[in-house]
Amino acid sequence: MHTLVIRNVRPMGGEATSVMIREGRIAGYGQEVEGGAETLDGGGAIMIPGLVEAHTHMDKTLLGMGWYRNEVGPRLIDKIENERMQRRVLGIDPARQSARQAVLAASLGTTHIRTHVDVDTEVGVAGIEGVLETRERYRDMIDIELVAFPQSGMLIRPGTVELMDRALQLGAQVVGGLDPAAIDRDPKGHLDAVFGLAERHGVPVDIHLHEPAELGAFSMELIIERTKALGLQGKVTISHAFCLGMADQDYVAALIDALAEARIHILTTAPASRPAPAVKRLVEAGIVVAAGTDGVRDTWGPYNNPDMLERAVLVGLRNNLRRDDEVALALDTCTHGGARMMGLDDYGLNTGDRADLVLVEGETLADAVVSRRPRRMVLKGGKVIARDGVALFEAP
Ligand SMILES: [Zn+2]
Structure with missing residues (x-):
């Protein structure tokens, strides 16, 4: 079972923690990193839902x-x-x-x-x-x-x-x-x-x-x-x-x-x-x-x-x-x-929700919104699909 842990993220601008993602969903916060889990550094970025x-x-x-x-x-x-x-x-x-x-x-x-x-x-x-x-x-x-x-x-x-x-x-x-x-x-x-x-x-x-x-x-x-x-x-x-x-x-x-x-x-x-x-x-x-x-x-x-x-x-x-x-x-x-x-099920940052996530820099949530810096990381279903404002797939 593939497990991804992103360390040092701040959900909605709150305290820094780590988020664990398994099977495309949020599996929990602040847990010990399991052996074999892939880890990424969130760099203290604010994490919001997609x-x-x-x-x-x-x-x-x-x-x-x-x-x-x-x-x-x-x-x-x-x-x-x-x-x-x-x-x-x-x-x-x-x-x-x-x-x-x-x-x-x-x-x-x-x-x-x-x-x-x-x-x-x-x-x-x-x-x-x-x-x-x-x-x-x-x-x-x-x-x-x-x-x-x-x-x-x-x-x-x-x-x-x-x-x-x-x-x-x-x-x-x-x-x-x-x-x-x-x-x-x-x-x-x-x-x-x-x-x-x-x-x-x-x-x-x-x-x-x-x-x-x-x-x-x-x-x-x-x-x-x-x-x-x-x-x-x-x-x-x-x-x-x-x-x-x-x-x-x-x-x-x-x-x-x-x-x-x-x-x-x-x-x-x-x-x-x-x-x-x-x-x-x-x-x-x-x-x-x-x-x-x-x-x-x-x-x-x-x-x-x-x-x-x-x-x-x-x-x-x-x-x-x-x-x-x-x-x-x-x-x-x-x-x-x-x-x-849109009636989306399993949307948000709770454990069990789909890991559709955005990491964006900001001192606070409001700062992240008004500054709207390039998105550090975007995840869709637990998979990184964009980094530093650039999508990892191409358009025609
Ligand atoms: Zn219209």
Whole structure:
């Protein structure tokens, strides 16, 4: 039985100890090193559980493809249509691009990803097939969960619902949705289709909801109704949820209560340029809050890299989280929040949990987050897969 011991690590910035890993799981702390065990020096680094990227779009990142000159229009629909066109013009290969992001993310300590993959009447399920290829190829280095995502709408493009069904048959694990009122302009029809697919395939739901203020709140109420009617409490995520950042605080309070009751999770990127959900308030209401990068250098915008410590900083900045315990809360959205959203079993630093671990330097946990130094070591299932910020496997 292979045993690995990493000496001199500080779990969550606490006292230095050694961690023993056996059969890919944490076997205990501070034990005597057994004869024959492989040992590594943690160098006093802080040990945190693997970072969780709970919302991205790996099929369409432009990583490694040269600079894309962005001249896209201001509306959401401009970006959607431009992207469908650029996919052909630039030759964005979902398998290659998702592999590039997977390797980069792993080098930064991400051990789990939920990625929304476009399904539409032009690309069909080719994006799904490409990302499934990446999921298989790197299955020992990173866990990738696919959301079948109707980026171009469903009802306005007949045939999309059938393609979504096909994507879920092929291996997508979550059904996605998008702005039921603003894109399909048929909130009831859109959500009936999304929740119908979820019921038929027995999968969770994750809906992009960019709709602002009262419009978003209206769609959110329809999502809450369906979640409760179908007994999907704990299985539904609303991504972005910009409407929770609206001015009417009484309405926001009512929505938060309803979300908590239906155990709906909220995913935020902590956007600097949009109203956004108040992370601490949601967490205090008992709602699972996860964080994600969204698009990484794609035709939507030139920003973002998949470093989830950077995302924790952005969550902190956007939410005015300053105290050390608040920085830890920001980090939690990028670790345990994402893990709970994705329903990951055996996630964390307890004995028996999967040894998906990140070693990062810092005086304290908050220092490690804000300094976000190159990750000293990343382990997936007890195996070292990156060192000093460099993945030990390659991208195409
Ligand atoms: Zn997204």
